[in-house]
Amino acid sequence: MFVLPPPRYPQQGYNSLPAGMPVPMIETNNILSNPSGPEYQFLVGEGLYVLKDDLHLATPPPHPSEAPVVNPNPLATTPQPATLGTRLTLLNLDVTPLPPAVYRTTSRANGAQGSIQEHPDESKSSTDVREIDSDASRLNSSDVPLFSSNTPAFGEGNTLLAPVAQKDANKRRKPKNNMSKSNSSFISRVINHDTLNKRLQERPRDGLFAFANINRAFQWLDLSSTLKAEYLTKILFTKAHCLCHDVNKVTKSSTHIDVVMGFSTGEIIWWEPITQRYTRLNKNGIVNSTPVSNIQWIPGSEHLFLAAHMDGTLVVYDKEKEDGIFTPEEEAASRTSGNSTHTSRVNYSAQLHIQKSVHSKNQKTNPVAAWKLSNHRINAFAFSPDSRHLAAVSEDGTLRILDYLKEELLDLHHSYYGGLTCVCWSPDGKYVVTGGQDDLISIWCPSEAEAEARGGAALVARCQGHHSWVTSVAFDPWRCDERSYRFGSVGEDRRLCLWDFSVGMLNRPRAASVRHHGSVSSRPGAGPLQRAETGGTSASGRLRSDSNHSTAVSATVAEEGDAGKGRMLSHPVEPRAATATLPPILSKTVDLDPLCWLGFTPDAILTSCKTGRIRTWTRPSELAQQQMEEKKDA
């Protein structure tokens, strides 16, 4: 008798559909509504934000092959379709103009405007919104002392990775399979809008496209269209849920869009919507079988993208390479040292565990590179605006700053408690902002020099305002300048919070009451002095080798970090009494269900929730301003 695997338990984490929402049994349409009233607007310093519309994406019915089984036992409920909630990838095919001057603060220099296309390798981030971020950030590039602007391309120096010269530079390579004619068991159905081609031709070139996932469906929307609610294309997958997606900014054009999607099965699809062709990568999880929690194109690269798998691995894939059998190369090497059973005991707090280097000679197949950060799920990552660094946050409450070009771990920070769920960089790359399960948003200063100037602590401030876990953070580049920053956050509490901070404003509270007590860390407030100290006790740096070391030591060893570098990678948690606390300038419940994504465009704030509601909050316009004043006068 073959032994069966243990029974599978409910798959529903906090990510699944809320109980209130019944899973529909029939295919429905997206619903666009325009609710209005005082509860659909909010006032901040710059004016009144008003809900423009509410686009409710239709939750697809479950695939016929997985009809929901009703199990009355809540302790072993039926596996529910997993979803991370609706996230959006925004895309503007046109060069995004700079934010209109109305929204610019006076201190901003106007001369530095330029198009992104001039520096294709500098358009870093995944969404157009972030693209705009980086655009805005270049305004401040002179203020960015920490990172030089001449960023080398990822994998530079490895000739095997050099892009194959194409005969026709304008003709982009397309994925190999036709999606609508596919009989893949992975894709259930593809539905195109009746007048897809017409709509594509007639739309304004600078109109905003959006890609959104909901449940097992993936929709391509045109947010600038009057038929906003009608998707351009909808793909229904059989069982897998698309959890994350991204569009390549380098290759985008009206004839070619490179979309990558990461799935709950670990698989990845490279999709080209214009020609409706696709390629399936990491098929059957051959490279990594754990779900993909985040996926982004590597800044400046045409075919490389980075996927965060749930087992704590970051994997670089090439959209055009075949999958290969992947054996962690580095691991194999370490095994020869006789510590074979202890490869698993790698000290992840002290180094990046390179399973396959980008400089590996074996570049015929995917993956291009694979780095293991920890054994915990990576919830999110973000490339720095200068595309030299990578910030990644995990379920174990760590923020890691990586130099992904050199494949090095630079810093390791910890949440106050609980996992970290989201991360983003300030437009100038000076700050990293994280949100987590401690209901806090933490502002970090990743640059060593900057931190030293601030007295050694990388934590700038903790922002208290959410009533539940934070799910997404993003900077609003149209309201940032070199001194002050605006960012927004959304959380499970259905709240949108807006935050303003300027560095001078944030004074650390008097550290008088700081107690050197155990719980925060054995060494609170590690200043330069302490760093020197640990630099002295250098011998503890042997990381992978020492199998007999009791795990008890490991934490401390971890903090001692890479002795060779003479500085600690892991930073202790700052006690509350020693950290500045920032209140929000706005905290408002903006949806009915927990929110999961937030984005800024020149004229709006977009939020999306777990059940697929996409809400557009238009920025205060002069017109609205006037109306306000009129009201006041009246």
Place this chain on the structure above:
Amino acid sequence: MAGFFQKLKGAGSGASKTDSAASTKTKKDEPQPDLTPVEKLLHNAGPLREDGSDKFFGLENFGNTCYCNSIVQALYHSDHFRSNVVNYPPPGPWDESNGTERKKVKATVRPPVQAISNGNAAATSKPRQSFSGGAPLPPIAPPVRPEDKPDSPEYKKKQAMIKGPVLELDQEDAEPYGMEECTFTGLRDIFTALIDSQSRTGVLSPQRFLDIFKRNNEMFRNSMHQDAHEFYGIVLNDVIANVEAHGKRMQEVADSRTEDGPSQSADTALAEFDAGLATRPPGTGWVHDIFEGVLTSETRCLTCETASQRDETFLDLSIDLEEHSSVTACLQSFSAEEMLCERNKFHCDHCGGLQEAEKRMKVKKLPKVLALHLKRFKYTEDYSRLQKLFHRVVYPYHLRLFNTTDDAEDPDRMYELYAVVVHIGGNAYHGHYVAVIKTKDRGWLLFDDEMVEPVDKHFVRNFFGDQPGMACAYVLFYQETTFEKVREELDAEGMDQVKMASQAADLATTSELVNGSSPALLSRLNTQPLQPVDENEKLAALDQIKSAPTSIDVSGPVEPVPPPLSQCEAHPLVAAPPPAPAVMTDADRAATVPPKTKAEIAREKKEQKAREKAEEKARKEAEKEQARIAAKGRQEAQQKLRETLRLEREQLQKALQESKQMAADDDKRQQKRDSAAADTAASSDAGGTDEQHHHNGGFLNRAGRTSKTMTRKSFAFLHIGQQNNNSNHKDEGRNGDRSEASEDKGGSSANGGGGGGKKSKENGHGHHHPPLPPPPLLPSQQQQEEHHLNGTSNGSTTTNHNGNINSNSGGKHSHLMRPWLTPRSDTAPAGAGAVDHHQLRHDKDKDKPPPLKERFSFGLGRKKSSKFLSPS
């Protein structure tokens, strides 16, 4: 009824061994592995721990007593609390007379009755069955017997009861602690029984604890659904009160005790205890140390701006819930400023009079264990009843408190979630409680009454409140920890996840054998969100099989078997020492290895098939091997038994001869003895039939043992009367008893092992039997006992019945027993009826101090108890 027969069947076929019985049964009914997930989890655990952190027992439900079970589990798995409870009453001589018995009492708790034995299953399940039939409100009223459906919790619970061992704690046992029987002793008995258990898994029946608790708390004295949080509060307060009362008493007693000391000095053990007591002042503050925090309520009068502070202690925090919030936020709003105005004004001493004021509560002293009660039951005027709030309230695995006062010590203290008591149900009046608990190094486990199952860490997040099924976290237990510990643990835990991921892919590799006791190796059930069950995934798994080094040989898997077996040899009491089937260990090991290599599908499919075949073969072989070993063990045990019996007989004959000689010597004494024997005989006649109702087959063993013990004891008693060197004989008598107990264990576990004790027992015989004057009664009894013992090892029901009668006749001697012996005799499970009786009795006897009588009543049934409870 079907279920009942199934149980009988299970018990019957389990003649050889409970384990194999269960396995054969499960094979018929459903394709479930022989080992329960918990056992798999524990199969390669090292030696038993002293602190009890490796005991994962279910708790029997007596009808809506899940509130108790879930809280008791949460309390037990708090290391702080557990160790303090079991160490609390520092050992001391409570009754002068049984200073010597201290050790023994411990022994009676240790095998809280049932050893393994086959009859066991039937015995324990029977009363339960009858009970649930008669229960007014079964927790989850099953219209179509859910317990017959494999994979249902009911089924698993039933299996757990069948599999055992079921530790019965329905006898009174306060004496050893020198305390009145109280909530604390009840709890301590449970903890001690679990810690002393030789098995890591099983079911414990907390009957006695509940009885005591209900005796003291009227409102729990029904079979209705109760509030677990309320129960928790009362239990803690009871424990505090009990411990403090005892502490006070001990201080008083301690003085007088020193005077009594000399008289006891003959007994060295006692002297030791005395010394221990003298040096150790009764520390009673530990409950406070663990659970108690201090809240400061600061009130600021808005008129005069005077702030006044008042401190109050708390054992838990009851926090109001907001929709879509987190525990952190709820705690914040708990400490949010509150306006005291209108009807709720504040009396300001400064201004003199009622004034508007601002009040806020902050935590001044953080407890070691922070219990958070989520106020999910809210009184609504509309329905004029408690309504359940299904707000989504998220709770993190770790927590720090924001709402501390400025002068709080260690305001950044790190807490980790270690237990979640979950309420399942639509309102406050119905439902079910379970506990999800993080164990020291075995990850998270789900405790659902009798059932214990390992669950994935993500499972803990299923009870935020908005999930279907109406299961919501109700009480959260956070315990103090440090940042370093958390980091360390997270590092280790990660391994688990990786492993789990590979396990999810059904990956089977045998390449690496990782350190067996490592927590990282736990096999978890996969509750990972984001990982839908997918056919593709399984294909992926196949892909990976190639990575399994071809060492899928048959011999490999068999190797892991010996350890468990040897273990069960070492502890003859182990009922179900997971005799790990080879395949499981294989899979387990495999599961620990992260996926590394992949290969083409075609090849793997072949390999997969081959592997399956090999595994099956290995499995069969292992089974055979196991059966062989088991059979051998049985044979050995039987042989030993026979030998013992032979020796016994010889001894007996010798004794009889001797006694004849002696009889001539001492006529007077003989007469006395005669009368005593007659006494016993009479009582046996009277009680025999009665008791039969209360004991059923499964208890034979135990009963048999008791009877033996008691006969022996009674003789010893007589003997003592006859001779003058009392203490000496007393000791020997005790030896005899104990050895018998161990012999019984040996016999019933079918593994032998009681050898060491045998000799001493025989000595006992030698000494005590000689004076037996009325030979007609005793030998026959002895004979019957032999018969009974044989019967047990054969496991046939009919013999058991014989044994039953026999045991009952033995039971008659109870009036001669010493108090510390009683627990062993009155282990009969209290059926549904019994519970009610107790209830009534309690009501009746409420005012009287709990007499010995009452204690007996729980075991022996009412009639009996009143009859036999002449003071010894």
